[in-house]
Amino acid sequence: MGTSGFSWKLPEHPKLPKGKTVAVVVLDGWGEAKPDQYNCIHVADTPTMDSLKQGAPEKWRLVRAHGKAVGLPTEDDMGNSEVGHNALGAGRIFAQGAKLVDLALASGKIYEEEGFKYIKECFENGTLHLIGLLSDGGVHSRLDQLQLLLKGASERGAKRIRVHILTDGRDVLDGSSIGFLEILENDLAKLREKGVDAQIASGGGRMYVTMDRYENDWDVVKRGWDAQVLGEAPYKFRNAVEAVKKLREELKVNDQYLPPFVIVDENGKPVGPIVDGDAVVTINFRADRMVMIAKALEYENFDKFDRVRFPKIHYAGMLQYDGELKLPSRYLVSPPEIERTSGEYLVHNGVRTFACSETVKFGHVTFFWNGNRSGYFNPELEEYVEIPSDSGITFNVQPKMKALEIAEKTRDAILGGKFDQVRVNLPNGDMVGHTGDIEATVVACKVADEAVKIILDAIEQVGGIYVVTADHGNAEDMVKRNKSGQPLLDKNGKLQILTSHTLEPVPIAIGGPGLAPGVRFRKDIPNGGLANVAATVMNLHGFEAPSDYEPTLIEVVDN
Ligand SMILES: O=C(O)[C@@H](CO)OP(=O)(O)O
Ligand SMILES: [Mn+2]
Numbered sequence: 001m002g003t004s005g006f007s008w009k010l011p012e013h014p015k016l017p018k019g020k021t022v023a024v025v026v027l028d029g030w031g032e033a034k035p036d037q038y039n040c041i042h043v044a045d046t047p048t049m050d051s052l053k054q055g056a057p058e059k060w061r062l063v064r065a066h067g068k069a070v071g072l073p074t075e076d077d078m079g080n081s082e083v084g085h086n087a088l089g090a091g092r093i094f095a096q097g098a099k100l101v102d103l104a105l106a107s108g109k110i111y112e113e114e115g116f117k118y119i120k121e122c123f124e125n126g127t128l129h130l131i132g133l134l135s136d137g138g139v140h141s142r143l144d145q146l147q148l149l150l151k152g153a154s155e156r157g158a159k160r161i162r163v164h165i166l167t168d169g170r171d172v173l174d175g176s177s178i179g180f181l182e183i184l185e186n187d188l189a190k191l192r193e194k195g196v197d198a199q200i201a202s203g204g205g206r207m208y209v210t211m212d213r214y215e216n217d218w219d220v221v222k223r224g225w226d227a228q229v230l231g232e233a234p235y236k237f238r239n240a241v242e243a244v245k246k247l248r249e250e251l252k253v254n255d256q257y258l259p260p261f262v263i264v265d266e267n268g269k270p271v272g273p274i275v276d277g278d279a280v281v282t283i284n285f286r287a288d289r290m291v292m293i294a295k296a297l298e299y300e301n302f303d304k305f306d307r308v309r310f311p312k313i314h315y316a317g318m319l320q321y322d323g324e325l326k327l328p329s330r331y332l333v334s335p336p337e338i339e340r341t342s343g344e345y346l347v348h349n350g351v352r353t354f355a356c357s358e359t360v361k362f363g364h365v366t367f368f369w370n371g372n373r374s375g376y377f378n379p380e381l382e383e384y385v386e387i388p389s390d391s392g393i394t395f396n397v398q399p400k401m402k403a404l405e406i407a408e409k410t411r412d413a414i415l416g417g418k419f420d421q422v423r424v425n426l427p428n429g430d431m432v433g434h435t436g437d438i439e440a441t442v443v444a445c446k447v448a449d450e451a452v453k454i455i456l457d458a459i460e461q462v463g464g465i466y467v468v469t470a471d472h473g474n475a476e477d478m479v480k481r482n483k484s485g486q487p488l489l490d491k492n493g494k495l496q497i498l499t500s501h502t503l504e505p506v507p508i509a510i511g512g513p514g515l516a517p518g519v520r521f522r523k524d525i526p527n528g529g530l531a532n533v534a535a536t537v538m539n540l541h542g543f544e545a546p547s548d549y550e551p552t553l554i555e556v557v558d559n
């Protein structure tokens with residue numbers, strides 16, 4: 001903050017006591033929607049979550065988890081884990097990466113900053129490589145931003161451009177990658193007419209190539225490295241649209257899981273490996289799935305896989321992805337400055353904190369929660385436990401994931417009495433929801449509900465308090481719908497499965513034997529969102545929130 005007189009010390013709450021164990025449970029991808037057969041949360045047997053909803057109307061409500069409530073550009077932007085957990089942890093709404101990149105591109109500022117100047121140094125003699133997710137999902141990247149960057153870079157001297165695409169099908173409909181590729185190819189053709197040597201150089205599906213997170217599976221990043229940097233892949237094509245069409249048809253794989261491919265010239269040579277003197281930009285604004293590739297591109301010393309060649313390049317991220325590691329060191333747009341998060345405050349006020357999830361969501365309740373920084377604020381007061389996720393599978397084959405293990409570890413942490421706050425993410429609704437497998441998602445929701453019960457039972461035993469909420473919707477709606485809510489069919493009469501998150505609000509429930517009598521949700525914050533949760537949790541620990549935090553959702557009435 002820099003203002004003199006700043007103190008980490010939080011004022012005492014006038015009515016609520018300190019010293020209660022507070023469990024903060026985040027159900028990933030658990031929104032509230034109309035009950036029908038495509039609402040897996042409704043279909044699944046979820047007695048614990050049902051009882052929270054029905055048991056105490058003044059202790060259950062909905063909060064906004066998408067659009068402007070979480071710092072996204074528009075109300076049409078679905079929520080996601082990064083912005084959701086950022087808001088939950090930081091207690092304020094920050095303009096997020098998507099928005100900041102929009103602004104920097106619209107004003108042209110992006111081209112005046114250090115990051116772009118650094119990249120530009122390679123335009124004279126080298127190639128500009130753009131690597132990232134190709135869709136209009138708006139969760140990790142956006143096609144229109146890529147289009148603007150291509151135009152802007154070429155107008156500023158980039159003569160040779162190679163795009164390395166990652167197909168989506170997770171934030172957008174499966175199969176939509178072909179349409180996005182056609183738009184991109186059209187833009188590249190226009191650039192070629194203007195004398196810029198611009199082409200797609202490689203590709204692959206986001207869940208199989210490059211975009212792993214939290215070091216779950218380095219092979220994913222290696223497959224991308226081989227295609228993008230070395231120009232080596234099991235599949236070679238002359239054209240990317242053809243590549244995606246053929247691979248989808250012949251291998252029966254979806255956009256998320258396309259194998260890596262490279263584009264070759266008429267002699268079979270890859271058109272765009274990354275070599276000394278080139279510039280590279282990873283165009284995703286979202287952090288989690290870019291940290292690993294950023295390490296591979298930036299770190300001189302790197303032992304996660306054999307890079308074979310480590311080209312001397314000028315590399316910049318669209319944003320800086322990790323504020324603690326300062327990774328990457330160069331970036332085109334400054335990330336939101338998410339400082340003074342609730343986790344940092346609470347640790348400064350002696351709140352001993354335990355955080356846990358399995359690998360694929362571990363960083364959500366640590367890294368994202370803490371404003372996109374890795375590591376502890378105070379290792380003496382904090383313990384972060386990661387349960388290893390299964391790797392190399394799609395989670396519809398294992399919809400239980402590690403939910404029960406997470407819950408059991410958390411139960412032990414609660415019963416052990418060493419912590420004041422336990423914070424967990426239960427991934428099932430989201431990770432299985434993304435597979436589009438409705439039956440498996442129903443199982444996923446049931447297991448997540450069982451995990452909640454284990455945690456609430458432990459809270460019951462120690463006289464604690466629980467806060468159960470979610471980061472955004474997913475499992476509550478598995479079909480694409482028209483404006484009036486009817487499921488949409490594709491041209492073959494097949495139901496259009498929705499693998500993505502949704503625009504739905506999410507529930508929040510409070511309770512437990514430690515909750516002071518008279519605590520209830522206020523009625524005067526009807527539009528409350530995820531950013532209101534941090535102040536709420538601080539209150540439950542017996543503190544007032546900092547004055548610039550979004551207001552608490554609770555009040556204490558005398559009864
Ligand atoms: O898997 C992911 O990267 C996103 C969807 O793109 O999901 P979440 O925001 O829930 O992590
Ligand atoms: Mn999520």
Ligand SMILES: [Mn+2]
Pocket residue numbers: 029081430431434474501
């Ligand atoms: Mn998700």
